[in-house]
Amino acid sequence: MSKPIRIHSFALSGHSHRVTLFAALAGIPHQLVPVDLAVGEHKTPQFLALNPAGQVPVIEDGEIVVSDSNAILVYLAMRYAPDYLPTEPCRAAEVQKFLSLAAGEIAFGPAAARRALVFNAAVDRDGAVAIAERVFAKLEAHLRGRRFLVADRPSIADVAIYSYTRHAPEGGISLQLYPHIQHWLTQVEALPGFVPMPVSPTGLAA
Numbered sequence: 001m002s003k004p005i006r007i008h009s010f011a012l013s014g015h016s017h018r019v020t021l022f023a024a025l026a027g028i029p030h031q032l033v034p035v036d037l038a039v040g041e042h043k044t045p046q047f048l049a050l051n052p053a054g055q056v057p058v059i060e061d062g063e064i065v066v067s068d069s070n071a072i073l074v075y076l077a078m079r080y081a082p083d084y085l086p087t088e089p090c091r092a093a094e095v096q097k098f099l100s101l102a103a104g105e106i107a108f109g110p111a112a113a114r115r116a117l118v119f120n121a122a123v124d125r126d127g128a129v130a131i132a133e134r135v136f137a138k139l140e141a142h143l144r145g146r147r148f149l150v151a152d153r154p155s156i157a158d159v160a161i162y163s164y165t166r167h168a169p170e171g172g173i174s175l176q177l178y179p180h181i182q183h184w185l186t187q188v189e190a191l192p193g194f195v196p197m198p199v200s201p202t203g204l205a206a
Contacts, residue, residue: 004029005076006060008050010037012118014111014163015069016057017197018102022073022159024193026081070099073156084156094150098157102164105135111164113171117202125171132173136181139165143180147187154191162188163197169204 007023007030009016023030035041035056042054051058051067058067059076066075077085086092109131116123139161142149149157166185168175175182188194199205 003062004031006031006033008033008035008047008056008058008060010035010042010056011198012200013037013056014114014167014197015055017163018069018159019057019059019072019076021162021195021197022076022081022084022156024195025154025159025191026076026084027193028076028080070103070160073099073159077156084154084159086150086155091150091155095155095157098149099160101135102160105131106161106164109133109135110168110171110173113173114164114167114200114203115171117171118200128171129173132168132171136165136168136173136175136178140178140180143184146180146184148184154188158184158188167197167199167205170200170202172203174204 005023005028007016007019009020009032011034020030020032022028035047037056041047042056047058048054050060050065053067055067057069057072058065059072061079066072074085086095109128112121112123112128113125113132115121116125116128146152148154149161162185165175165181189196
């Protein structure tokens with residue numbers, strides 16, 4: 001790597017945190033480029049030239065530009081940290097399943113409930129809470145007897161699911177009913193290089 005990758009991000013975005021967290025865990029040299037969503041920096045011509053969707057995160061790795069947090073995780077793992085992306089077919093499929101979960105029920109459940117309280121977004125919060133409770137029940141069952149989501153070592157699956165799960169209380173969703181999820185969170189947080197996401201004092205985190 002000739003120079004650090006540039007991560008265009010917003011500190012309170014769980015999607016952005018996934019990428020920052022993975023770069024830190026994998027020891028990938030990186031530079032954070034803050035994008036102020038409140039003043040619309042993600043809608044400027046300069047930013048839209050990087051990501052026409054106008055969303056963070058986006059990375060620049062030399063001449064290569066990658067957007068979408070899960071796509072970025074796959075790119076970084078394949079290029080710089082292959083231990084985080086198993087190649088054995090069944091385990092690779094398991095990782096993909098959790099990336100889909102992160103883009104689906106995690107996004108529409110705990111992430112949406114948090115967005116309603118942290119950013120006053122127009123979200124069906126009751127529906128988001130119901131989705132969060134369903135997905136956390138599934139995760140709780142899956143994590144029984146496991147340290148990590150796939151096999152017995154961390155992968156990008158753990159990174160993709162971590163941020164919005166840890167910060168679910170900011171959306172008013174308690175994790176007290178999920179001891180296996182809580183244990184898994186501590187396992188991720190104990191990894192060398194771990195960096196936390198800032199806490200927003202809303203919901204149960206107030």
